[in-house]
Structure formats: structure tokens, C-alpha cells
Amino acid sequence: MRFISVRNMSGWIRETGPETIIAGLVDALAVDFARWERFEREPRIASHSPIGVIELMPTSDGELYAFKYVNGHPDNPAQGFQTVTAFGVLADVLTGYPLFLSEMTLLTALRTAATSGLAARVLARPDSDRMAMIGAGSQAEFQALAIRSQLGITKLRLFDTDAGAAEATARNLRPLGFDVTVEASAADAARDADVITTCTADKSNAVVLRADEVRPGTHINAIGGDCPGKTELDIALVRDNRVFIEHEPQTRIEGEIQKLPADSPVTELWTVIDGRAPGRVSAEEVTVFDSVGFAIEDFTALRFARDATSGTRFSEQIDLIAEPDDPKNLFGMVGSPVPVV
Numbered sequence: 001m002r003f004i005s006v007r008n009m010s011g012w013i014r015e016t017g018p019e020t021i022i023a024g025l026v027d028a029l030a031v032d033f034a035r036w037e038r039f040e041r042e043p044r045i046a047s048h049s050p051i052g053v054i055e056l057m058p059t060s061d062g063e064l065y066a067f068k069y070v071n072g073h074p075d076n077p078a079q080g081f082q083t084v085t086a087f088g089v090l091a092d093v094l095t096g097y098p099l100f101l102s103e104m105t106l107l108t109a110l111r112t113a114a115t116s117g118l119a120a121r122v123l124a125r126p127d128s129d130r131m132a133m134i135g136a137g138s139q140a141e142f143q144a145l146a147i148r149s150q151l152g153i154t155k156l157r158l159f160d161t162d163a164g165a166a167e168a169t170a171r172n173l174r175p176l177g178f179d180v181t182v183e184a185s186a187a188d189a190a191r192d193a194d195v196i197t198t199c200t201a202d203k204s205n206a207v208v209l210r211a212d213e214v215r216p217g218t219h220i221n222a223i224g225g226d227c228p229g230k231t232e233l234d235i236a237l238v239r240d241n242r243v244f245i246e247h248e249p250q251t252r253i254e255g256e257i258q259k260l261p262a263d264s265p266v267t268e269l270w271t272v273i274d275g276r277a278p279g280r281v282s283a284e285e286v287t288v289f290d291s292v293g294f295a296i297e298d299f300t301a302l303r304f305a306r307d308a309t310s311g312t313r314f315s316e317q318i319d320l321i322a323e324p325d326d327p328k329n330l331f332g333m334v335g336s337p338v339p340v341v
């Protein structure tokens, strides 16, 4: 069984470059979104507590099975922990044997960014020139790189209620060639944006972006509202604009649209990728990708990471599955029983 540790995941990302990996993942996601109906699709299994959630996200395409363990605890940073951590497994459907185990805290940031990148590729105006980011925590730099990889945008206005977090993100992004300004409010950040990403963490029905702060023609990737009772957008943004989602049964529970009637119109993003549904239909419309994160994206990310690191020093062999010489003699691995005297 192959394994990517945190050290090797960060080594692989550093050596390859996060933007290169995100761009590759966007292409891989586009392929898997186009064969969406081949996958098992169930809402994730969530265990909620008053301060967070622990989730399992399984899927299979009939050949490979994948699951991710992930948490979401918005109060964690105040105690020195991250909001989101994760790991995942890829297994062979034929034998049921796990094939690959990986850290997924970093990989989730890459895949979430890549999914935003894919949405922006098909929904943002091709002439988009400026982006805004509301929320500058762990996901922020990855999200910015994803938008640049798909639309070439380097101008970014950032807002975070924690000015230190916004400054830190700006410091990380400037050396990568971004023209970043830290703004005093979401309205200031959004004022001339063509693409807006909201990636805040707060277990409440917050409004981090109001409809009157959004220009016609904008594309919004709303990634922070991803749990019951945890949303980010002014309800008018999802009520009055076309909303694109991952898997409707899950997003109805977890996404921005949890605030809307259960029959409000939505478009699953994969149907735009495979050509069944239109994406953006005019230069003036506001499009909203109500992202919550779906198991198929983790499947794609795990397979991509496994293949890209195969045969490199970043992929290790680990001894996780017991393999007795005789498959019917597991006991043989622990020795003969002690004779009773």
C-alpha cells in the first residue's frame, strides 16, 4: 500500500508548484465531472457537534473506491488548531484492498481550489480581470492560484475580519506575482471584482457578501458555507441568480441554498461540463457556485496524487494490511498457540 505523509505531500507540492498541480487537477476534475453518473453519489455522513463537524465522504466508480475523513471546526484556530484537517484512502473494488493512503489537509485545499477553478473556467466571463477574496484563512492562497490558473487574473482585493490573516495571505501571494491589496470591508474588496471567492469560517448564517456589493457579470465561488446553519451569502444572491452546485441532495442540506425552498432552481455543475446545461448565458448575469465539497472531487484528487507521485520519493510503501502467506491462516502471523499443560 502506498502512502503520502504530510512531509511528502508538502515536498511534492513545493517541487511541482501548487498552481501546476491545481491546473492539472482542474483538468482531471473536468474528466470525472463529465462521467459523473458513473460514480456512486451519496451525501456525506456527518457527525455534528455544537462547535464543528466530522465527516466521511465515500464514493466509487466501480473500479476504485475512495473515502475521505474530514473535520470542520471554525473555532479551532483560536486554540492553535486548523479549521479543516483530512486524510483519505483509495481502494481496489475487485479485491477490496486499500491501495493508497494520503494526508488530505493539503490535498483538500488543492482540490477545493481546483473545483473553484473549474467552476470559474465555465462560469466566469472570459475577460474577467480582477478578483476579490472574502476570508483569508487556510484556503485563500490556493483559491487565488486556482483562479489565476484558469483566467490569468493577478489582481486581487482581500478582506478578512482578522486583518493579520489578510496581511499574511497578501505576504504569501505577492512574491508569487499577485497584485494584492488588503481592504477594510467586503464591499471594498468586491467593488470592481469580476470573480469573488467567499471562504470564511463561522458556524452561523452569516452575511459576508451582500447582493448590492456585487456587480453585474460577476462570478461568485462561495466555498465557506458548507454545513447546516453555516452560510455566507446574502439570500438574494442565491435567490435571484443562477446557482450551480455539486450534488443536490447534499447541497440542499449544507450549501447556501439551505436557506431557499427545496424546489428552488439549481444546476449541477457536471451538467454544464458535459454540455447538458448552459453555463453563463450573458455577460451581465451573476453566477454563483455554491460549493460544499463532494466525494467525487476527493476521489479525483486521491487518484491524481497517487498517479503523480508514483515511482517518486514522495510515495512510500507502508505495512498497513496484514498479508499472511496462507490467506486462510491469519493466526499463523502471530505464532502457534501456547500448549496447555
Ligand code: NAD
Pocket (backbone or CB within 6 Å): 072, 074, 077, 083, 084, 108, 112, 134, 135, 136, 137, 138, 139, 140, 159, 160, 161, 162, 165, 199, 200, 201, 202, 206, 207, 208, 222, 223, 224, 225, 226, 291, 292, 293, 294
Ligand atoms: P480558516 O478558519 O483558516 O479561515 C477562515 C477565515 O475567515 C479566517 O481568517 C476568519 O478570520 C475569516 N472570517 C470569518 N468571518 C469573516 C467575515 N464575516 N468576513 C471576512 N472574513 C471572515 O478556514 P479555511 O480552512 O480557510 O476554510 C474556509 C471555509 O471554507 C471554512 O468554512 C471551511 O469549512 C470551508 N471549506 C469548504 C470546502 C468546500 O469544498 N466547499 C473545502 C474546505 C473548506
